[in-house]
Amino acid sequence: MGSQDIELNYGYELCKEYKGLHILYTHHQVKELQTILRDKNTSRSDFKFYADRLIRLVIEDSLNQLPFTDCKVITPTGATYNGLKYRSGNCGVSIVRSGEAMEQGLRDCCRSIRIGKILVESDADTHEARVVYARFPEDIAQRYVLLMYPIMSTGNTVSKAINVLKEHGVKEECIVLSNLFCTPQAVQAVLDSYPKMKILTSEVHPVAPNHFGQKYFGTD
Amino acid sequence: MAARINTLDPPSSASSESEIEEMQTDFSEVFPDADVDEEKSGDFYNTPASPITVPYCPRPPSTGSQKSPKSRRQRTTSLNQSAKKSTAESIIRTQHRTIYTAGRPPWYNSEGQKVEPFVIGICGGSASGKTTVAEKIIESLGVPWVTLLSMDSFYKVLNEKQHEIADRNEYNFDHPDAFDFDLLISTLQRLKEGRKVEVPIYNFVTHSRESRTKTMYGANVIIFEGILTFHNPKVVEMLDMKIFVDTDADVRLARRLRRDITQRGRDLDGVLKQYTSMVQPSFNHYIAPLMSHADIIVPRGGENEVAIQLIVQHVHTQLQLRGLKLREELAQAYAINKQPRPDTVKLLPTTPQIRGLHTFIRNKDTPRDEFIFYSKRLIRLVIEYTLSLMSFVDKTVETPQGVLYHGKRMATSNICGVSILRAGETMEQAVCDVCKDIRIGKILIQTNLQTGEPELYYLRLPKDIKDYKVILMDATVATGAAAMMAIRVLLDHDVLESNILIVSLLMAESGVQSIAYAFPKVQIVTTAIDPEINDKFYVLPGIGNFGDRYFGTEPSDC
Numbered sequence: 001m002g003s004q005d006i007e008l009n010y011g012y013e014l015c016k017e018y019k020g021l022h023i024l025y026t027h028h029q030v031k032e033l034q035t036i037l038r039d040k041n042t043s044r045s046d047f048k049f050y051a052d053r054l055i056r057l058v059i060e061d062s063l064n065q066l067p068f069t070d071c072k073v074i075t076p077t078g079a080t081y082n083g084l085k086y087r088s089g090n091c092g093v094s095i096v097r098s099g100e101a102m103e104q105g106l107r108d109c110c111r112s113i114r115i116g117k118i119l120v121e122s123d124a125d126t127h128e129a130r131v132v133y134a135r136f137p138e139d140i141a142q143r144y145v146l147l148m149y150p151i152m153s154t155g156n157t158v159s160k161a162i163n164v165l166k167e168h169g170v171k172e173e174c175i176v177l178s179n180l181f182c183t184p185q186a187v188q189a190v191l192d193s194y195p196k197m198k199i200l201t202s203e204v205h206p207v208a209p210n211h212f213g214q215k216y217f218g219t220d
Numbered sequence: 221m222a223a224r225i226n227t228l229d230p231p232s233s234a235s236s237e238s239e240i241e242e243m244q245t246d247f248s249e250v251f252p253d254a255d256v257d258e259e260k261s262g263d264f265y266n267t268p269a270s271p272i273t274v275p276y277c278p279r280p281p282s283t284g285s286q287k288s289p290k291s292r293r294q295r296t297t298s299l300n301q302s303a304k305k306s307t308a309e310s311i312i313r314t315q316h317r318t319i320y321t322a323g324r325p326p327w328y329n330s331e332g333q334k335v336e337p338f339v340i341g342i343c344g345g346s347a348s349g350k351t352t353v354a355e356k357i358i359e360s361l362g363v364p365w366v367t368l369l370s371m372d373s374f375y376k377v378l379n380e381k382q383h384e385i386a387d388r389n390e391y392n393f394d395h396p397d398a399f400d401f402d403l404l405i406s407t408l409q410r411l412k413e414g415r416k417v418e419v420p421i422y423n424f425v426t427h428s429r430e431s432r433t434k435t436m437y438g439a440n441v442i443i444f445e446g447i448l449t450f451h452n453p454k455v456v457e458m459l460d461m462k463i464f465v466d467t468d469a470d471v472r473l474a475r476r477l478r479r480d481i482t483q484r485g486r487d488l489d490g491v492l493k494q495y496t497s498m499v500q501p502s503f504n505h506y507i508a509p510l511m512s513h514a515d516i517i518v519p520r521g522g523e524n525e526v527a528i529q530l531i532v533q534h535v536h537t538q539l540q541l542r543g544l545k546l547r548e549e550l551a552q553a554y555a556i557n558k559q560p561r562p563d564t565v566k567l568l569p570t571t572p573q574i575r576g577l578h579t580f581i582r583n584k585d586t587p588r589d590e591f592i593f594y595s596k597r598l599i600r601l602v603i604e605y606t607l608s609l610m611s612f613v614d615k616t617v618e619t620p621q622g623v624l625y626h627g628k629r630m631a632t633s634n635i636c637g638v639s640i641l642r643a644g645e646t647m648e649q650a651v652c653d654v655c656k657d658i659r660i661g662k663i664l665i666q667t668n669l670q671t672g673e674p675e676l677y678y679l680r681l682p683k684d685i686k687d688y689k690v691i692l693m694d695a696t697v698a699t700g701a702a703a704m705m706a707i708r709v710l711l712d713h714d715v716l717e718s719n720i721l722i723v724s725l726l727m728a729e730s731g732v733q734s735i736a737y738a739f740p741k742v743q744i745v746t747t748a749i750d751p752e753i754n755d756k757f758y759v760l761p762g763i764g765n766f767g768d769r770y771f772g773t774e775p776s777d778c
Contacts, residue, residue: 028612028628035627039617073583076764083579
């Protein structure tokens, strides 16, 4: 399983290099989910089921990156619990189309969160990514943004999307990218350009499962 | 006993019915409308609906009605005297219309080790009144959990030739050779160990065992009755108290005649022939000498009130010697010896999310919809974490990108969930969301308000649960008393201790210690461990009563 160790190392090495990169704690059960998603023989219903599970885990962990303050609450037994409270003023932004697969996962965690959308298309000839559509909450400049995009192979699309967010006044340090699979090149490309943002992913691997969107939405 | 041949009616002297009702009352307590027939047929675990794949577990609509009346009539080990049956039923009805009084109290000590039940053997000739004595004892004992095992379940399967002899009323059912003592001994042994057993149902028409069996459990008191209960020395060794019912031969013959002629439409000559050729000689040769093994000889059978009172007093004394105050003992045991947390305890990493979710669900002012929403999120996380504790093996798959991917696969697909009602039920949905088509079992354990002890009322588990990894779910664990009872139930169903994971949202340090100490191989998974328990056995700072808050059944004065 030498190759496996090498694959894992991509992530660990990059984490040392880039403080903004966080990898979901890879216990074997997450690995199992990834295995199922990568297996070309997985049926579509299984694919969606396990993709949703992985998305949920990534979203839950992404929320850990958002700011919070300490607070105390009284429990029904009359005792005090030292808890914490998330600051309000977050929002989600999904990159159409595959990013939308993650919206439900976010909704399942934050019922009334505002969700913006960006449509980035890559030009068939030049492979140049360009933004076709963007719609955000009005006050997005004051918010923390959870940017959702499951597969990142070159990082071009995400870079474009971050540009759009910055144009709308979002601070770079207020952007968290929720991602399932990404390549080392993409991590480098994005974090070299935007060193203050955070990336949360479940796996860094040289081969990205580019069939994700097709299979999830059934358009393959 | 020979009189029983060819009869479609269950013989009145065979009597395992009362214990089935007695015992399964406890399980069916939460379903007052439970169709008693289903319970009686004894295939509580064999109903097709018992392995459940949906989060929510209704009773099978009409298992009872699937059985043909014929098969029911053929059941030999049942008490069919209507008067007796209706008393037993009425007791059940009144019990579950009132408060819960019939749960099974702990049958193990504070270290989770089983306490041996008290086994009473009742021996005596045919129609001597053994059943009546057994019932009077059960009635006067007032112990809710009694198992009554009848020797009639252990008749041997007859071959064709013997079958013909039996058809001519010439097979001797009163002879020791007619019984399968090996099976009897192993069954009694398991019951004595507090385990679940499958008791065969003997069909007196075909003289073979039916494919269905009757599920029985060990109990605090086990009564074993039959004509030759003291015949085998190994059986005698297992009996804590041996009673011989000595009824006058004339009375026995008279009862037999009346029963066979009026109730079973047999003729006088046939009954007498059988009696003189087989029943009477067998009694003299095999049964009467067994009297010497007896601790107590009860003349006149069930009418002998004095003898029964003496027996009951003795049993009570014995039970008290084995009796337990489990919950209190658990709380105290912790106070005395605080130990480092064992490594079977798996606490979720305390991320800001986990603390944030706890903040919501612990806050007494959180409205119910938010409470449900946030506790569901927390449950999902703890269940996902639980799955990560399973064992995994390497798996290499082909990807659509044309490269091989070295991944993992869970080593077992046999995982089932078991929830401890009511609060544990809230976690079922998450298990189903995470494991496709998972089977869910249920155990209802309630705290007896008078004694403060947990009591077992109901259980329904996948039939082959011993082959499964079991995710046992309860929302909160305080002293661990209920969780320990549930673990004990699983162990009694032959689940391996190392295959059990007890999963909860919040545990008290003392509960964790008690469970880990009693069951060192059980993995304990939780999102938070609180330091204390108050005198009402609530965790501090705690969540309050999780079930009440989730289901909205808080007492109005709060």
